[in-house]
Amino acid sequence: MVGITNRAFRTLLAELGPPDYAFTEMASAEAFVANAQFEEFYTDPRPSAQATSIQFYARSASIIGKACAKISSRSEETRPRGIDINFGCSAPHIRRAGGGSAWSSNPEGAAELVSLARQEWNGILSAKIRIGSVDDYQALLMFTSRLVESGLDFISFHPRMDDQKFRRKPLYDVFGRLANDCSIPLVANGDIKDQAGILELLNSKGAYAAMIGREAVRRPWIFGYIRSEMNGSLKKEPIDRYAIALRYVDLVVEMLPRPWHMESCRRFFSYYCETFSFAHHIQYRLVNSDSLDSMRDELRDYFNQVPADRFINPHFGARL
Numbered sequence: 384m385v386g387i388t389n390r391a392f393r394t395l396l397a398e399l400g401p402p403d404y405a406f407t408e409m410a411s412a413e414a415f416v417a418n419a420q421f422e423e424f425y426t427d428p429r430p431s432a433q434a435t436s437i438q439f440y441a442r443s444a445s446i447i448g449k450a451c452a453k454i455s456s457r458s459e460e461t462r463p464r465g466i467d468i469n470f471g472c473s474a475p476h477i478r479r480a481g482g483g484s485a486w487s488s489n490p491e492g493a494a495e496l497v498s499l500a501r502q503e504w505n506g507i508l509s510a511k512i513r514i515g516s517v518d519d520y521q522a523l524l525m526f527t528s529r530l531v532e533s534g535l536d537f538i539s540f541h542p543r544m545d546d547q548k549f550r551r552k553p554l555y556d557v558f559g560r561l562a563n564d565c566s567i568p569l570v571a572n573g574d575i576k577d578q579a580g581i582l583e584l585l586n587s588k589g590a591y592a593a594m595i596g597r598e599a600v601r602r603p604w605i606f607g608y609i610r611s612e613m614n615g616s617l618k619k620e621p622i623d624r625y626a627i628a629l630r631y632v633d634l635v636v637e638m639l640p641r642p643w644h645m646e647s648c649r650r651f652f653s654y655y656c657e658t659f660s661f662a663h664h665i666q667y668r669l670v671n672s673d674s675l676d677s678m679r680d681e682l683r684d685y686f687n688q689v690p691a692d693r694f695i696n697p698h699f700g701a702r703l
């Protein structure tokens with residue numbers, strides 16, 4: 384997730400109970416190949432390079448081979464397990480530039496892009512897709528089949544259309560149909576928040592795995608929590624949301640370039656604070672803070688004023 388799933392955030396997850404697998408935020412293949420400023424930070428797979436894919440978006444097929452070759456030549460510490468190609472981002476500026484979900488209307492170009500990536504990358508190769516601009520299952524199946532033939536190992540599928548906002552539900556019937564027709568594993572994504580949701584997708588919709596986005600920012604302990612729920616070792620220890628907030632700020636300072644500090648915290652806290660009792664109040668205060676110290680002060684004041692929000696049941700905040 385852009386501006387959020389950077390190394391600092393993924394380290395926070397690792398400390399609280401990591402996901403089985405993670406993805407970096409999407410990086411521009413063009414900018415990465417051109418050695419633009421900060422690209423090494425966008426594409427930093429640590430702390431768990433062997434369980435992380437770097438995600439690229441590209442405006443042309445040819446650039447992706449160069450980006451993959453550059454990643455292949457990295458030393459072990461910063462070479463990821465996988466590379467993921469974004470065919471799913473529907474943000475207008477990305478689509479206008481010909482990246483993300485704009486590729487869904489050009490299956491041959493997208494297939495060429497995957498082939499070129501495959502030629503230069505021996506690790507896991509995956510793609511992220513959406514339904515596309517129209518609800519046309521045959522077009523979706525054809526697009527997906529061309530990607531599969533070109534060498535993908537798995538696909539993550541967020542079954543919303545390009546213009547479908549988060550308030551409308553993902554179309555999991557379309558997901559189930561594609562999982563049935565697709566010859567490689569399909570990872571489900573969209574509005575997944577708890578064990579029940581994951582099991583439903585695995586058992587009834589043919590999902591190979593479940594990908595959690597926003598809920599992992601609201602509850603960064605979610606992966607450890609669900610894992611212990613699944614293996615029966617759940618401890619009902621309260622979560623200290625204040626300590627986690629401060630830890631995140633420290634990780635940002637330690638791991639991200641200085642010009643990213645404020646924005647990384649603002650983006651993280653805009654989701655992290657969504658389930659607080661006075662969410663708008665604290666979000667407003669944090670977004671308008673002018674330094675990390677003043678963010679720390681705002682958090683301290685908030686938890687002093689609303690102590691019941693600090694130590695919470697780890698399941699708290701799940702929208703069931």
Ligand SMILES: Cc1cc2nc3c(=O)[nH]c(=O)nc-3n(C[C@H](O)[C@H](O)[C@H](O)COP(=O)(O)O)c2cc1C
Pocket residue numbers: 384385386387407408409438469471472511541572573574575594595596597598
């Ligand atoms: C702030 C934000 C940034 C995102 N950035 C990316 C991205 O870089 N790459 C990507 O594939 N999807 C991105 N997405 C989409 C998410 O990966 C995911 O498909 C979507 O949020 C639905 O999953 P969720 O309900 O678990 O959040 C982003 C979503 C949000 C809200």
